[in-house]
Amino acid sequence: QLQLQESGSGLIKPSQTLSLTCAVSGGSISISGYSWSWIRQSPGKGLEWIGHISHSGSTLYNPSLKGRVLISEDRSKNQFSLHLISVTAADTAVYYCARDFDSSGHFDHWGQGSLVTVSS
Amino acid sequence: DIVMTQSPLSLPVTPGEPASISCRSSQSLLYSNGYNYLDWYLQKPGQPPQLLIYLGSNRASGVPDRFSGSGSGTDFTLKISRVEAEDFGVYYCMQSVQVPVTFGQGTRLDIE
Numbered sequence: 001q002l003q004l005q006e007s008g009s010g011l012i013k014p015s016q017t018l019s020l021t022c023a024v025s026g027g028s029i030s031i032s033g034y035s036w037s038w039i040r041q042s043p044g045k046g047l048e049w050i051g052h053i054s055h056s057g058s059t060l061y062n063p064s065l066k067g068r069v070l071i072s073e074d075r076s077k078n079q080f081s082l083h084l085i086s087v088t089a090a091d092t093a094v095y096y097c098a099r100d101f102d103s104s105g106h107f108d109h110w111g112q113g114s115l116v117t118v119s120s
Numbered sequence: 121d122i123v124m125t126q127s128p129l130s131l132p133v134t135p136g137e138p139a140s141i142s143c144r145s146s147q148s149l150l151y152s153n154g155y156n157y158l159d160w161y162l163q164k165p166g167q168p169p170q171l172l173i174y175l176g177s178n179r180a181s182g183v184p185d186r187f188s189g190s191g192s193g194t195d196f197t198l199k200i201s202r203v204e205a206e207d208f209g210v211y212y213c214m215q216s217v218q219v220p221v222t223f224g225q226g227t228r229l230d231i232e
Contacts (some may be wrong), residue, residue, distance in 0.1 A: 037221075047169070047212060049221035062220040064121075096168050104175050105216025106159040110168035 002026040004097050006114035008082075013120050018084040020114055022097030029078055030055055035100050037107065038071060038082045042093035052100060053080055087118045122147050122215050126224035132232035139200040141227045143213035148193045149176075150217075157217035160189055160198045163226075164209040172211075173198065203229070 008020035022036070029036055037052035051061035053071045061069050065084070073080040084091060095114050098107040123146040133139045149156045156176035161169035171180040173189035176196060186201040200207055208231055213224040 046225055047214075047223040049223075060219060064220065098168075100216075101174075104155070105157050105221065106171055106174035106180075106214075107161075107169070108171050108174075108180065110170070113168055 002099065002109045004099065004109055004111035006095060006097050006111045008114060008116070010115060011117050011119065012087060014088055014118055015086055016118075018082070018087050018091060018095075018116055018118075020082045020095055020097075020116070021079050022081070022111055023077070023079045024099075025078070027099075029073060029080060030075055032056075033102050035060075035102055036071075036073070036080045037098045037100050039096045039098055039107070039110075040091075040093040041096065041113075042090075044090075045093075048093075050082065050084075050095075054102070089118050092116065092118045121220055122149075122218055122222050124213055124215055124222055124224035126211075126213060126227045128227060129225065130228045130230065132230045133203045134232045135205055136202050139203050139207075139229060141198045141211050141213075141229075143191075143196045143198070143224050145194045145196075145215055147218070149196075149215050150193050156192050156196070157215055158189075158191070158196050159214045159216070160187075161212045161214060162207070162209050163212065169212060205231075 003025045005023045035052040035054045038050040068085045070083040098110045100107045125144045127142045149158045158176045160173040163169040177189045210226045
């Protein structure tokens with residue numbers, strides 16, 4: 001049974017860097033055919049796809065984040081991470097990690113979500 | 121970005137009755153391989169969205185057959201033949217034919 005679990009900073013100040021990690025169990029992030037995404041949900045903007053990292057390590061990001069985002073992986077720990085720099089209150093959201101199928105784009109497994117609040 | 125528009129935004133339904141949600145996209149979701157890159161998700165309070173339908177009409181594993189997805193191009197529909205108590209929550213459509221992936225604003229299915 002594939003499981004994903006987010007962890008990381010829950011409260012950060014404006015201009016700081018948001019850092020979250022998604023630990024994957026029950027399956028390898030290196031298996032071809034899948035990518036590993038970050039998605040966030042805020043009351044004001046609904047569900048927003050942030051980006052993903054493929055099984056081979058290539059990344060794709062939402063242009064709306066204007067170069068502030070970095071997704072990386074640690075295959076030895078079977079986990080992937082999100083870093084979002086120069087955060088503002090608008091980045092306050094529940095952040096989810098999820099697995100997506102390369103061939104069809106759907107997200108079949110999600111983490112439970114991690115609330116990140118940006119406040120001074 | 122492709123804009124996804126759902127209607128209605130709120131749908132009160134009596135258990136046992138059918139329900140239908142519409143999703144329209146600002147561009148066609150039909151890819152050259154013949155598949156529509158449109159998915160449906162249900163989110164219950166305090167939980168992440170869960171996949172119901174992928175590629176327009178394919179039920180995900182474990183999803184009851186009272187759920188069905190249809191449509192092509194820019195117009196899609198999710199139908200529930202007989203709503204059960206466990207079906208209440210917020211439904212989202214999502215497109216993945218073009219980056220960035222985008223979601224509809226959600227339709228809240230409430231008990232009437």
